[in-house]
Amino acid sequence: xxxxxxxxxxxxxxxxxxEEVDQAAVEHLAKCSACKEQEKEIRSIVxxxxxxxxEEKLPAEFYKRLSDDLTYKPFPALLFALLMFATAISSAxxxxxxxxxxxxxxxxxxxxxxxxxxFFELLYFGFNTEPVWIILLLAALVLVEVIALxxxxxxxxxxx
Amino acid sequence: MKNMVEAHGDSVxxxxxxxxxxxxxxxxxxxxxxxxxxxxxxxxxxNRPARPWLLKIAGNLCKNYLRDNREIPxxxxxxxxKPDQSDPEQLYINQESExxxxxxxKKLPDKYREVIMLKHVIDLNYxxxxxxxxxxxxxxxxxxxxxxxxxxxxxxxxxxIIE
Numbered sequence: 001x002x003x004x005x006x007x008x009x010x011x012x013x014x015x016x017x018x019e020e021v022d023q024a025a026v027e028h029l030a031k032c033s034a035c036k037e038q039e040k041e042i043r044s045i046v047x048x049x050x051x052x053x054x055e056e057k058l059p060a061e062f063y064k065r066l067s068d069d070l071t072y073k074p075f076p077a078l079l080f081a082l083l084m085f086a087t088a089i090s091s092a093x094x095x096x097x098x099x100x101x102x103x104x105x106x107x108x109x110x111x112x113x114x115x116x117x118x119f120f121e122l123l124y125f126g127f128n129t130e131p132v133w134i135i136l137l138l139a140a141l142v143l144v145e146v147i148a149l150x151x152x153x154x155x156x157x158x159x160x
Numbered sequence: 161m162k163n164m165v166e167a168h169g170d171s172v173x174x175x176x177x178x179x180x181x182x183x184x185x186x187x188x189x190x191x192x193x194x195x196x197x198x199x200x201x202x203x204x205x206x207n208r209p210a211r212p213w214l215l216k217i218a219g220n221l222c223k224n225y226l227r228d229n230r231e232i233p234x235x236x237x238x239x240x241x242k243p244d245q246s247d248p249e250q251l252y253i254n255q256e257s258e259x260x261x262x263x264x265x266k267k268l269p270d271k272y273r274e275v276i277m278l279k280h281v282i283d284l285n286y287x288x289x290x291x292x293x294x295x296x297x298x299x300x301x302x303x304x305x306x307x308x309x310x311x312x313x314x315x316x317x318x319x320x321i322i323e
Contacts, residue, residue, distance in 0.1 A: 010298075010301045010302070013301065013304065013305050013308075014301070017279070017285075017286070017304075019285060019286055042308065045308045045309075045311060045312045048257075048261065048315070049261065049276065049279075049280045049308065049311060051257065051258050051261055052178055052262075052265070052276075052280040052281045054177060054281070056170075056173070057170055057173075058173045058187070058190065059187070062169065062187065062191070063162060063165050063166075066191055066194055066195070067161075069191065069195060070161075070195065070198060153228075
């Protein structure tokens with residue numbers, strides 16, 4: 001209650017919202033015109049805001065869609081990659097065993113060499129380039145990534 | 161699981177529908193809510209009511225959606241079915257006043273909008289709102305009151321139908 005004996009606005013709001021309030025407050029509200037005026041004001045906005053309530057039901061097939069989604073188990077990506085690799089290796093061995101052995105020795109060494117060369121080239125590039133160019137290059141890469149990600153986000157949508 | 165969807169699916173859907181204004185997105189959010197709930201059901205105390213928990217998940221998903229899609233014009237908000245809409249003139253007036261209301265609700269700051277949504281869309285009582293939002297009772301009452309005042313001012317500035 002306020003100093004003048006009237007109800008505070010939160011108590012009046014509780015009455016309007018059918019929440020639990022003191023019996024004394026309800027009795028006061030019944031005979032106080034100032035409080036009634038405030039109650040009327042709150043009630044008008046409550047009635048208006050109640051238009052937000054809706055009756056629409058979820059579509060009948062919603063539950064089926066949900067349970068389909070719950071039971072769906074995607075084939076593990078790693079297992080799929082391993083299977084592909086195993087298929088490639090075994091077919092290479094069956095078709096041309098000689099080449100397969102060559103690849104396991106010379107081929108693989110040269111592939112690793114290629115990666116190592118690329119790594120050292122990058123190091124060399126880093127040592128011999130002004131920091132400002134490296135920062136600019138990184139900023140450009142970040143920009144490309146941001147553009148690509150926002151494109152993907154737009155394509156995929158936000159939900160799901 | 162089916163019981164949970166039957167008991168609370170529509171509430172979650174209504175909240176999502178009012179936040180997004182789009183049936184397909186609202187259904188996706190409802191689905192996502194239940195998927196998240198089923199995945200996290202082990203950490204949920206089964207003795208507590210499920211509705212506040214589900215509405216909390218749904219509310220967060222809706223807020224994420226709105227954050228990523230800041231501006232949805234009211235013209236793009238789909239008409240939501242209401243009972244007893246046989247008179248076309250009354251239907252038009254109702255739709256206009258509902259659009260005014262949605263515009264005003266969209267302008268509310270987040271902290272007021274979430275309370276207004278839970279109260280007027282789902283018709284939760286104060287203690288349920290406290291549970292969904294994890295707020296004190298006095299704070300919920302205050303936010304509801306402030307939110308309604310802002311809503312009223314906004315509607316009056318928009319030239320809304322409120323008296």
